[in-house]
Amino acid sequence: MPTTTVEASNLGKRFKDTAALDGFSITAEAGTVLGLLGPNGAGKTTTVRILSTLLRFDTGSASVAGFDVSRDARQVRRRIGLTGQQTAVDEVLTARQNLILFGKLFRLNKSRAGERADQLLTQFGLTEAANRQAKGFSGGMKRRLDLAASMILAPQVLFLDEPTTGLDPAGRREVWDAVEGLAADGTTVVLTTHYLDEADRLCDRIAVIDHGRNLVDDTPAGLKRRMGADRLEIIAADPADLPALREIIASVADGDTVLDEGASSVSAPVKDPVPALTAAATAVQDKRLTVADIGLRRPTLDEAFLELIAKEDQ
Incomplete structure (x- = not known):
């Protein structure tokens, strides 16, 4: 696995007369958490959509897990996970059934899907809730299940778009613990967030973005030192x-x-x-x-x- 797993250089993207990205650049190393921090409309979600091959960029270059996002989109998709702002779990199914379903969607056979579901339930602290319907879960538990589903194929890079929006403090801490565990196991996490305490706790580096441009790229401690x-x-x-x-x-x-x-x-x-x-x-x-x-x-x-x-x- 390459040391640098996410790299974007001078990305540009326009929607009609609006420049969503204007020369934006980032890098993320293996096993680290990179935070994209900025106000609404800054270009955070656009960046995630481009890097996860859901949106084409106009100018610049980007690679994920060593593959060009534009030319090798299929290879990129095989190596990433993506969790959007809304959870994608089926509330009628149990936690284990949800993970088995996602496993089958990723073309795992029934036996392997069950094994992977059990591994993820343990990894995300959901073993006791394995046979409960997701509709009875707290917000934090649903989000952890959603994260588990995105890890079915153990991706090298996981994109999280505002993963704790709307969660209570307990739910946010549950998600934070899960993200820290993923990074410790070697997954590169690219995280967008509005919460500065979240970025302070989770991120190894933070790219501050506004109007589609880099304001600064630094560690949380480095950003604070800029205050004097x-x-x-x-x-x-x-x-x-x-x-x-x-x-x-x-x-x-x-x-x-x-x-x-x-x-x-x-x-x-x-x-x-x-x-x-x-x-x-x-x-x-x-x-x-x-x-x-x-x-x-x-x-x-x-x-x-x-x-x-x-x-x-x-």
């Missing part, structure tokens, strides 16, 4: 102490302080976070001030994403 230094934040127990706390933070800060009266907090960037925190805590104690909380806050992926989008729109 850590921030020292103090939350006052008594709002009357905010001016004094602001002076303390200003004395150790490496940038402007930010006062949030609504949250009774004051914060500022610091280049040397631990010494700054220690000095601020000592000053708070010396001045006999009472605080609700004091600590370091790293930039969030949400902040990095919003800043990138804001810069693009300027």
Whole structure:
């Protein structure tokens, strides 16, 4: 299996007068999770449809599992799985019957389809629910069954288009665990999502896309670092102490302080976070001030994403 399993270079796609993709490029290595992150209409689903051979591109090039998406579409299809935004399970059938059905659709014989169904039920934690109708499943269980169905032939690359949309927190965690397990077993996962916490947890790299163009391609930690230094934040127990706390933070800060009266907090960037925190805590104690909380806050992926989008729109 090639080290780079997904590669797209300068992809362009237009729908009449709208440029869905405009020179978009990505790569994904074997056994990693690549996140496509962007607002509605950014080009995420268009990218997935092109790479999974469901849509032709106008310009550029793309390969999946070592095969050209345009010239070798049949070979690509043999090596990929695709899970769309809506689950594709039959709610009347049991979990095991669903997987056997998909196995037969992939031309496995009855015996092999049953064996593969049992393997996947174990892999996705659905053994106890194997003989229950899918209509009684939670959203997370249905999504895990849907993921299992896409893995019938153990694809090298799995495309997931917003796999946790509409799920409750428990259901989202179930899907996250399943995706992490797939990547650990060597499957390359290309994931589109609106949820930054999801991208932060699952993705080895994130390609931020807007208006069909690359804004940045980096690790989650790298995206956060683009926001600059850590921030020292103090939350006052008594709002009357905010001016004094602001002076303390200003004395150790490496940038402007930010006062949030609504949250009774004051914060500022610091280049040397631990010494700054220690000095601020000592000053708070010396001045006999009472605080609700004091600590370091790293930039969030949400902040990095919003800043990138804001810069693009300027």
